[in-house]
Amino acid sequence: MSDARPKIRLRNLHKSFGDKVVLNGVDLDVGVGESVVVIGGSGTGKSVMIKCILALLPVSGGSIQVDGEEVVGIGSKDRERINRKFGMLFQGSALFDSLPVWENVAFGLLAEKRVSRSEARDVAVGKLAQVGLTPEVGDLSPAELSGGMQKRVALARAIAADPEIIFFDEPTTGLDPIMADVINDLIVKITREMGATALSITHDLASARKIAHRIAMLYEGKIIWVGPTADIDDSGNPYVDQFIHGRAVGPIKMAIRA
Numbered sequence: 001m002s003d004a005r006p007k008i009r010l011r012n013l014h015k016s017f018g019d020k021v022v023l024n025g026v027d028l029d030v031g032v033g034e035s036v037v038v039i040g041g042s043g044t045g046k047s048v049m050i051k052c053i054l055a056l057l058p059v060s061g062g063s064i065q066v067d068g069e070e071v072v073g074i075g076s077k078d079r080e081r082i083n084r085k086f087g088m089l090f091q092g093s094a095l096f097d098s099l100p101v102w103e104n105v106a107f108g109l110l111a112e113k114r115v116s117r118s119e120a121r122d123v124a125v126g127k128l129a130q131v132g133l134t135p136e137v138g139d140l141s142p143a144e145l146s147g148g149m150q151k152r153v154a155l156a157r158a159i160a161a162d163p164e165i166i167f168f169d170e171p172t173t174g175l176d177p178i179m180a181d182v183i184n185d186l187i188v189k190i191t192r193e194m195g196a197t198a199l200s201i202t203h204d205l206a207s208a209r210k211i212a213h214r215i216a217m218l219y220e221g222k223i224i225w226v227g228p229t230a231d232i233d234d235s236g237n238p239y240v241d242q243f244i245h246g247r248a249v250g251p252i253k254m255a256i257r258a
Contacts, residue, residue: 005068007032007165007197013062015048018093021065022048024058024221025062035191035198037229038210039243041252042112044218044238047091047202052169052198054086055079060122066165087163087196091170095142101128102138105156114161117181127156131186148179152186159190172207184210205244217243 006029009241013026022045040046040212051057054073064071071082097102103110105127106120115123120176125135142150151171160164171187172180184207191198191211202208208215209229213222216226217240225237232244 004128006030009065011063014060016060021178021221026223028216028223030199033195033197035211035213037200037202037208038216038218039203039208040218045221046218056237085164087158087166089168089171090155090157090171091173093150095153097142101140102154105160108161111215123160127160147174151183165197170202172204207221
């Protein structure tokens, strides 16, 4: 975090789908080794923002820099190079049912032919150990695992290639409060051990408070507040205040279909 150049820098980022504007000028920095969590209601564009950084969606305008390098509009070879810096924990874990756990963990390594199958299995077993799972789990299918174990496997997959930057998409969705806290602890432990930069999106405030150095709020396509996690209860922003306390009455109006 002491590095003057952010690991990720978003400036005036726009994304529209036809006439629907989702991102309307997002500005956000994520420092080296920093954990930033973006909060906001459902449909506010949090997932779209991450998909734009990953180039899963083309941007409509603006700048995305990774380690000071502009990545909007770069060629496919440069894109592959940049993407090797990334790891991703998907919402709902997104494991492949047809593959055993160890192949799920090593999927990226195997797909890119970076290592042999035996080497990939060794990596998978090591990463499973980092998230508290035994080697025997590697031979099970995802369907044989509980939701919490599936999330651990997904985390092991996210760190399989020792990424510099890890994205967490709603990491505690679908988990009971105790297991959610276990996953939050694992995220803090692993990102610290790896020295990785983390960008997470969630509407789980307990998770945000535990894993973030700083929290940003996305509303109507813009970052309307960003600050240290400790400051969120005294943000002075009525939108943030309404959101973190879950109040129905306030400046945020929920769209209700007739």
